[in-house]
Amino acid sequence: DVKVTQSSRYLVKRTGEKVFLECVQDMDHENMFWYRQDPGLGLRLIYFSYDVKMKEKGDIPEGYSVSREKKERFSLILESASTNQTSMYLCASSPTSDVRNNGDEQFFGPGTRLTVL
């Protein structure tokens, strides 16, 4: 059974703290993604990675960085957390896809609800 796991379901941090969100997938997927989800704004892409040590900025990378040292693990780092980073963070993975085989499907983790005080 396909699985994407995230290290925490709920997290509370203080302004200025460094925050690590971890995501692990067991499907040997090449591509991994970090989104944040906010009411009225939908899912917005922060960063994605198409291979180990490779990363690309999404639509809202400011204030975030990522690390992908191993294929199965993709970490999101908030260098200095701020209150406007309070959100639901979703990790996803997908294979390098062949559109004929439903290859565009993304598999999502359960999400981490981060509150920054």
Next chain:
Amino acid sequence: EDKVVQSPLSLVVHEGDTVTLNCSYEVTNFRSLLWYKQEKKAPTFLFMLTSSGIEKKSGRLSSILDKKELFSILNITATQTGDSAVYLCAARAAGTYKYIFGTGTRLKVLA
């Protein structure tokens, strides 16, 4: 700028009703459109559409894509309370791994 717009934003129906959710997109070099259902946590995949006019079906859910008018619909017949969720639509362009998501339609089905 690429974008995906879903309508309505929210919908309340009674069990047994049929609902139609809409998704319009403007994506350069369009490749595919995906529908997801999101209950309390992770979005789960429903359908992927790439070709116009070909209906995808799964039980009471079906979806179709119109590449000329740039929209897709998701139909749910004989709705049940378990269909209550946020339904997300996402579009992907060729040559990129980026998916552009709409804001979702929140469906509530009353018993």
